[in-house]
Amino acid sequence: MGTRTVIPFGPQHPVLPEPIHLDLVLEDEKVVEAIPKIGYVHRGFEKLVEKMDFNELVYVADRICGICAFIHSMAYCQGVEAVMSVEVPPRAEFLRTIWSELARLSSHLLWLGLMADAFGFESLFMQSFRIREKIVDMLEEMTGGRIILGVCRVGGVRRDVPNDALADIVRRVKDLGVEMHRLADVFLQDDSVKHRLVGVGVLIRDQAAELGCVGPMLRASGVSRDTRTLGYAAYGSVDFAPIVEKDGDSYARCAVRIRELFQSVDLVAQAASKIPGGEVGVKVSGYPEGEYHSRCEQPRGEVIHYVKGDGTRYLQRYRVRTPTFANIPALLRMLQGCELADVPVLVLTIDPCISCTER
Amino acid sequence: MSPLDTALLAIVVVVAAPIAGGLLAGIDRKLSARMQSRWGPPLLQPFYDVRKLFRKETIVVRRSQNFYVYFFFVFMVFTAALFFTGGDILLTIFALTLASIFLVLAAYKASSPYSFIGAERELILMMAYEPMVLLAAVGMYLVTRSFIVVDIARSPQLLALRLPGLFIGFVVVLVVKMRKSPFDLAASHHAHQEIVRGITTEFSGRTLALIEIAHWYETTVVLGMAALFFAALPWLAAVAAGCVFFLILLVDNVFARVKWQVALATAWITAAALGVGNILVVFFLR
Amino acid sequence: MSVFGMSRTIMRNLFSGPATRLYPTREKEPHRAARSRGRIEIDIEACIFCSACAKRCPTDAIIVSKTDKEWNIDRLRCCTCNACVEVCPKKCLAMGNRYTPPTVTKDKDIFRQPPRPPKEPETIPGA
Numbered sequence A: 001m002g003t004r005t006v007i008p009f010g011p012q013h014p015v016l017p018e019p020i021h022l023d024l025v026l027e028d029e030k031v032v033e034a035i036p037k038i039g040y041v042h043r044g045f046e047k048l049v050e051k052m053d054f055n056e057l058v059y060v061a062d063r064i065c066g067i068c069a070f071i072h073s074m075a076y077c078q079g080v081e082a083v084m085s086v087e088v089p090p091r092a093e094f095l096r097t098i099w100s101e102l103a104r105l106s107s108h109l110l111w112l113g114l115m116a117d118a119f120g121f122e123s124l125f126m127q128s129f130r131i132r133e134k135i136v137d138m139l140e141e142m143t144g145g146r147i148i149l150g151v152c153r154v155g156g157v158r159r160d161v162p163n164d165a166l167a168d169i170v171r172r173v174k175d176l177g178v179e180m181h182r183l184a185d186v187f188l189q190d191d192s193v194k195h196r197l198v199g200v201g202v203l204i205r206d207q208a209a210e211l212g213c214v215g216p217m218l219r220a221s222g223v224s225r226d227t228r229t230l231g232y233a234a235y236g237s238v239d240f241a242p243i244v245e246k247d248g249d250s251y252a253r254c255a256v257r258i259r260e261l262f263q264s265v266d267l268v269a270q271a272a273s274k275i276p277g278g279e280v281g282v283k284v285s286g287y288p289e290g291e292y293h294s295r296c297e298q299p300r301g302e303v304i305h306y307v308k309g310d311g312t313r314y315l316q317r318y319r320v321r322t323p324t325f326a327n328i329p330a331l332l333r334m335l336q337g338c339e340l341a342d343v344p345v346l347v348l349t350i351d352p353c354i355s356c357t358e359r
Numbered sequence B: 001m002s003p004l005d006t007a008l009l010a011i012v013v014v015v016a017a018p019i020a021g022g023l024l025a026g027i028d029r030k031l032s033a034r035m036q037s038r039w040g041p042p043l044l045q046p047f048y049d050v051r052k053l054f055r056k057e058t059i060v061v062r063r064s065q066n067f068y069v070y071f072f073f074v075f076m077v078f079t080a081a082l083f084f085t086g087g088d089i090l091l092t093i094f095a096l097t098l099a100s101i102f103l104v105l106a107a108y109k110a111s112s113p114y115s116f117i118g119a120e121r122e123l124i125l126m127m128a129y130e131p132m133v134l135l136a137a138v139g140m141y142l143v144t145r146s147f148i149v150v151d152i153a154r155s156p157q158l159l160a161l162r163l164p165g166l167f168i169g170f171v172v173v174l175v176v177k178m179r180k181s182p183f184d185l186a187a188s189h190h191a192h193q194e195i196v197r198g199i200t201t202e203f204s205g206r207t208l209a210l211i212e213i214a215h216w217y218e219t220t221v222v223l224g225m226a227a228l229f230f231a232a233l234p235w236l237a238a239v240a241a242g243c244v245f246f247l248i249l250l251v252d253n254v255f256a257r258v259k260w261q262v263a264l265a266t267a268w269i270t271a272a273a274l275g276v277g278n279i280l281v282v283f284f285l286r
Numbered sequence C: 001m002s003v004f005g006m007s008r009t010i011m012r013n014l015f016s017g018p019a020t021r022l023y024p025t026r027e028k029e030p031h032r033a034a035r036s037r038g039r040i041e042i043d044i045e046a047c048i049f050c051s052a053c054a055k056r057c058p059t060d061a062i063i064v065s066k067t068d069k070e071w072n073i074d075r076l077r078c079c080t081c082n083a084c085v086e087v088c089p090k091k092c093l094a095m096g097n098r099y100t101p102p103t104v105t106k107d108k109d110i111f112r113q114p115p116r117p118p119k120e121p122e123t124i125p126g127a
């Protein structure tokens, strides 16, 4: 038995975009235990329901996270709309779908970049971000915001995009597909990358399900579960089947996300081709009364927004269960027995979003 | 060369080597940035960095850690002076290793888990590249019958032609020595995702500046050794050093960081196959 | 065995010039898309100081003073949500597509309406 060292991993660490702390108990270069501490970026978002009315709260929901912002606001709006029985115009539903998928593209590309950085492949990191920048530019052209789009509102969306602009976006996203293929080839074929990903952090199907994983984590272990199959927004009207890999290691998770990139491109194209005309929002009157669990598929997995109104301007209760929260137990399981060199890869493989988790 | 000439040359080397090394570091950063389609820092950024470090407060965990860094620096300067004044190549290699050992000791002394692991990895890396460096010296001796750098350099034979395997093996060593991917396990130029800054985590201010400058000396010495393989044709030596430098940047940008087991295996397998193989060929075909 | 898979991309990058800019010395041209939410612009002459924007602002970035005829905004608080623009009855607010330049101080941008000339037009100060 080697000597034991405790490595304080975080809260400030180059691999972590956000603060989470892990005490890694090491035996030489082997991790025997990982003890997490969270709570560094708790901001009490959910308490803001006392100060902001249900319309203003959309801005808050939009800012829960800096990467999957749009889907948060969409999940919140869907919750309130369900409580108030608001019928959202179909064009708004389609626009929401398009923006969700573009947000997923930007999030997955960000993840790929961070992952490349985690295994020390700097140029791959920069290349991912370079592609992502183009997606973010498209979002800016359509909505005015790059990351925090601020276009969702209860009852629809706040900005319409003309059909010819949508067609242009679809053409450009498809063009980006070529560059994404080149990127994907490196991630999935390069031997030095495979050396860092294959067989690292294996979760078999039962483990993943038992630990309550969500999103790409779960799908990479062979469980076909994706909230988009519920058909919220316009997902019911497009062809969609969850992407599943079997191996359950970091490589499989990477593969799921890469295949989802191309799926997202396809979904954007499908939604843009089927989008109906008409209004993009309805006027909402009255105050929410009742409760609802709104579920959406974030790039990181299933997010649940719980809203409860009591017939006043202010909601009574608002709660968010984020995907990272569901994936942390799996992370701790994977860290046991891994090598120190694998820790950054494993931490990133769940695509952690700590500020989401702690709000 | 008279002793006075040697002394004068040594002074020139001590002044010029870090300038060359710093410029190389600047070119390195600019080229790497362009390979990643970034704008990149100004060419003189490494010098600005060091100037800034000298003005910073030096915070230490233990006073004695700086002591080892001074030794690291002094031995690195000595190595450069010895090599470029045409001294004994074996002594140069020994001084280079000793300098690195002092850095490892300094990192151990700092008693932080990150620098500790960085130091362990640095030792593993030294184990990985040291055989190859020694084999290169032996190979040069077999061809030129001398361990003295001046004699090796004056030899009319183009060493790279007789020792191609050793040369390729030496390029692998260079990747390790310049702290480049895939072998940047112990420390790297940017923030390190596994162990923060690895071996240099606990150094700051003036001490870190000294480590930086010592690293410039190191870069010039190892590139100089690579150029020695082409010393018969000076223009070719310069071109070769440039090409090797570019190749290392390219390799840095197309590889993920490997784990230490693979680093050790790669270095030893190259040493055994290319290095020993090459030496055997030279030895028996002489 | 597949290595050096990235080298084609890298060489292309090397010869095609950088994709980044030295912001803020060099800005993107045209600066941003027409829709970009850069920062709030006000046509102070048209403002009637009704405070509708300040009430609606979710971040309390706007402070309106009717007595001083003053409208000010804390740019660092503003989250460019556009709510004030939508609510303004005089349509004197607009979302400009240029960002606020980078700053190291937390200042407010203060806009004051010049006192209206009673009758004589020659009292207009250099507004």
Ligand code: SF4
Pocket: C040, C053, C056, C057, C058, C059, C060, C061, C062, C073, C077, C078, C079, C080, C081, C082, C083, C084, C085
């Ligand atoms: S854009 Fe939004 S945050 Fe900014 S001043 Fe207007 S209402 Fe306030």
Ligand code: SF4
Pocket: C042, C046, C047, C048, C049, C050, C051, C052, C053, C054, C064, C071, C087, C088, C089, C090, C091, C092, C093
């Ligand atoms: S809402 Fe418009 S008119 Fe009213 S105070 Fe604000 S800017 Fe002035």
